[in-house]
Amino acid sequence: MNRQIRRAQAKAKSAKAPRIARHQLRRPLPHEVDLVFADIDRFFRLLSDGLVDVDQRGVLVQQSLEGERYETIPAVLGFTSVWRRISNNFNLNIDVSPIEKLCKRLEACMPITPGEVEYSMAIILAMRRAYSKLDLYEVKSIVNTELIALELSQPGASK
Numbered sequence: 001m002n003r004q005i006r007r008a009q010a011k012a013k014s015a016k017a018p019r020i021a022r023h024q025l026r027r028p029l030p031h032e033v034d035l036v037f038a039d040i041d042r043f044f045r046l047l048s049d050g051l052v053d054v055d056q057r058g059v060l061v062q063q064s065l066e067g068e069r070y071e072t073i074p075a076v077l078g079f080t081s082v083w084r085r086i087s088n089n090f091n092l093n094i095d096v097s098p099i100e101k102l103c104k105r106l107e108a109c110m111p112i113t114p115g116e117v118e119y120s121m122a123i124i125l126a127m128r129r130a131y132s133k134l135d136l137y138e139v140k141s142i143v144n145t146e147l148i149a150l151e152l153s154q155p156g157a158s159k
Contacts, residue, residue: 026136033132039064040079040124043072048117060106073107082146083127089142092130099123 028036043062046052055061060072080096080103087094099120105112131139 027134028132028136030132032136033128035065036131037124037128040076043076044117044121044124048114048121058109073103076103078150081150082143085146086134086139086142087130089138090130090134094123094126094130096123096127 039062053061053063055069061069062072062075063069077100080099083094083096086092087096098116102112102116102120105116
């Protein structure tokens with residue numbers, strides 16, 4: 001065996017297989033879960049206590065952790081819309097329709113019961129538990145898809 005053959009064999013042994021780019025499963029940390037659910041948890045806690053904040057027009061509003069005021073019902077409905085998409089993607093079987101029904105009743109100034117609020121809070125707890133086990137990369141992709149769909153559904157959006 002000559003030197004050239006030995007070098008070729010040594011080079012073949014040292015050559016590594018090409019790496020396939022894969023992301024590692026990244027689950028959210030507890031404080032990240034708290035940040036995602038902070039506003040909706042606070043809204044339903046206040047609602048269960050019978051405390052809601054409204055603006056001059058009588059629309060439910062809430063202040064975010066960053067200090068920004070926003071209309072609560074569209075935000076909650078957006079949150080449930082994302083969760084409907086996440087639930088379908090991961091086969092979670094989390095039904096968000098009771099939360100949406102509660103929001104529609106609040107928006108129409110119809111009375112709600114404490115049982116409806118408690119049931120909605122239980123659904124949100126199930127969402128929180130499921131979220132803590134999901135892959136953040138896939139969730140981020142689903143959220144981006146939902147944001148694009150919401151933008152395209154706005155009046156005046158170019159389709």
